[in-house]
Amino acid sequence: MQYHSTRGTAPILNFHDAMMTGLARDGGLYLPLTVPTLSHAAIKALRGQSYEDIAFAIMQPFMGDTFSDAEFRDLIAKAYAGFGHAARAPLVQLAPNHFLLELFHGPTLAFKDFAMQLIGQMMQAALAKSGDRITIVGATSGDTGSAAIEAFRGLANVDLFILFPKGRVSDVQRRQMTTPIESNVHAIAVEGDFDDCQACVKDMFNDFDFRDGVHLAGVNSINWARVLAQVVYYFSSALSLGAPDRAVSFTVPTGNFGDIFAGYIARKMGLPIEKLVIATNQNNILHRAIATGAYKTDGVRPSISPSMDIQVSSNFERVLYDACGEDGAAVVALMADLKAGGFSLEQGSLDFLREAFASGDCSEAETLASIAHSYASTGEVLCPHSAVGVHVAAGYLGATPMITLATAHPAKFPDAVQKAIGQRPALPPRMAGLFERAERITCAPNDLAALQQLVRERIIS
Ligand SMILES: *Cc1c(COP(=O)(O)O)cnc(C)c1O
Numbered sequence: 001m002q003y004h005s006t007r008g009t010a011p012i013l014n015f016h017d018a019m020m021t022g023l024a025r026d027g028g029l030y031l032p033l034t035v036p037t038l039s040h041a042a043i044k045a046l047r048g049q050s051y052e053d054i055a056f057a058i059m060q061p062f063m064g065d066t067f068s069d070a071e072f073r074d075l076i077a078k079a080y081a082g083f084g085h086a087a088r089a090p091l092v093q094l095a096p097n098h099f100l101l102e103l104f105h106g107p108t109l110a111f112k113d114f115a116m117q118l119i120g121q122m123m124q125a126a127l128a129k130s131g132d133r134i135t136i137v138g139a140t141s142g143d144t145g146s147a148a149i150e151a152f153r154g155l156a157n158v159d160l161f162i163l164f165p166k167g168r169v170s171d172v173q174r175r176q177m178t179t180p181i182e183s184n185v186h187a188i189a190v191e192g193d194f195d196d197c198q199a200c201v202k203d204m205f206n207d208f209d210f211r212d213g214v215h216l217a218g219v220n221s222i223n224w225a226r227v228l229a230q231v232v233y234y235f236s237s238a239l240s241l242g243a244p245d246r247a248v249s250f251t252v253p254t255g256n257f258g259d260i261f262a263g264y265i266a267r268k269m270g271l272p273i274e275k276l277v278i279a280t281n282q283n284n285i286l287h288r289a290i291a292t293g294a295y296k297t298d299g300v301r302p303s304i305s306p307s308m309d310i311q312v313s314s315n316f317e318r319v320l321y322d323a324c325g326e327d328g329a330a331v332v333a334l335m336a337d338l339k340a341g342g343f344s345l346e347q348g349s350l351d352f353l354r355e356a357f358a359s360g361d362c363s364e365a366e367t368l369a370s371i372a373h374s375y376a377s378t379g380e381v382l383c384p385h386s387a388v389g390v391h392v393a394a395g396y397l398g399a400t401p402m403i404t405l406a407t408a409h410p411a412k413f414p415d416a417v418q419k420a421i422g423q424r425p426a427l428p429p430r431m432a433g434l435f436e437r438a439e440r441i442t443c444a445p446n447d448l449a450a451l452q453q454l455v456r457e458r459i460i461s
Contacts, residue, residue: 001064003030003224006321008328016066016126019119019225020134022218023205028331029318030224035268036061043244043270046235051088052076054239055232062228067125075125079118082107084428089114089233091240091403094378098393099403100386101237108176109409109428111259112147114233115226119219120151123158133157135214135459137204139197141255142169142307143408145187146176148219153182159459161186163197163451166443168302168309172412172427178439186458192446193300195312203448210452214459221258222314230262231269238271241401247272251393251404253385254278254286255308257315259405264319264356274400277358279392281305284361286313291359293350296342304367304416305384307408312338323349360392367391371420381425383408384416
């Protein structure tokens with residue numbers, strides 16, 4: 001399996017190198033040259049299998065010879081062993097034909113654990129073979145950071161730097177990043193918003209002296225290996241509801257477009273998905289893009305669903321590549337327009353997107369009402385991100401079963417939940433003690449040179 005960049009001029013890589021590289025050297029994102037498809041019979045044969053067995057069947061065709069089958073099965077088993085639910089990604093029912101896919105049973109209580117635990121295992125295995133040492137730098141709007149820290153803490157050949165927007169993550173999210181004691185973990189509070197953090201990381205990758213000098217690797221949601229790991233639960237949940245004999249739709253609380261892009265890949269592989277509904281909070285650039293064709297940035301407004309407070313959704317570039325007829329030069333032109341404030345999609349591209357995607361947005365008041373409504377009508381306590389999804393999904397219910405992704409555990413966002421239902425959700429027992437542990441934080445300006453300096457100093461000492 002070979003991977004090429006959305007911008008068309010970076011080297012073609014195998015799975016191992018695409019995973020280790022993260023961002024392509026031309027600034028683009030890696031995609032498989034062709035997406036393997038599974039026949040109806042092959043999908044049907046996965047019914048009733050364990051999450052781990054489905055994961056192996058879905059991901060193995062993308063891996064090339066990076067790992068032997070036995071090795072890969074072992075890495076998958078280790079990745080999900082620490083989850084607090086035997087089904088890994090259980091489905092519960094919210095309303096007639098509306099289901100909630102609980103993706104928050106991993107070690108940091110958000111769906112990011114599905115990809116991060118696996119990429120942690122895969123990178124560790126690959127580095128053990130090569131003897132290399134890497135520096136991982138990632139930006140987080142809250143949940144990626146803790147998921148990465150949980151996956152890489154204490155590893156001998158990895159230094160991990162997580163940039164997060166100072167004051168814009170929840171206390172639980174911050175403490176999950178700042179309380180681990182391992183010295184290879186560095187949580188950096190940046191004076192800026194998530195888009196600033198993400199831009200800094202991108203600039204580090206585009207500075208080749210720095211990139212090669214510190215052996216930079218990326219585990220942000222643009223990393224192909226992370227997208228791939230997320231494809232699995234689209235299959236496992238759809239199979240539970242009768243796929244491939246019956247189509248399903250998904251609604252996905254969306255920020256950086258990584259999670260829903262995995263759904264798009266599942267659809268390309270042959271899973272019968274009718275619609276993928278993009279659910280945004282008040283930062284609704286993606287909803288506006290699908291509704292009007294205009295992708296225009298207008299600044300981030302902090303919300304109670306902070307992991308979706310994003311304007312520039314990195315992974316949207318991947319679907320734009322397909323929407324532009326796999327024309328790397330066209331993607332380069334759109335991304336240049338985006339730096340200058342935005343672009344308008346051509347009708348053909350917009351039609352392409354609307355065939356697969358629908359969209360909706362959810363205000364702050366609607367998010368709180370959604371939490372309250374789910375609690376009153378089902379007893380299910382939603383996190384604010386999942387509540388955005390459930391609110392948007394309600395507009396698309398019909399004959400096709402709808403699966404809304406619950407992306408985080410409500411206890412990660414107790415203030416919003418309390419505001420909605422007057423109760424604070426309890427942290428699961430394995431998180432007890434989070435508020436007693438000492439925090440280690442480094443503050444830094446929103447400045448590329450200063451952040452690069454900090455990384456260099458820390459990896460030497
Ligand atoms: C990261 C995150 C999202 C957004 O996912 P993307 O893949 O960035 O679209 C939604 N909800 C929660 C809780 C998250 O942590």
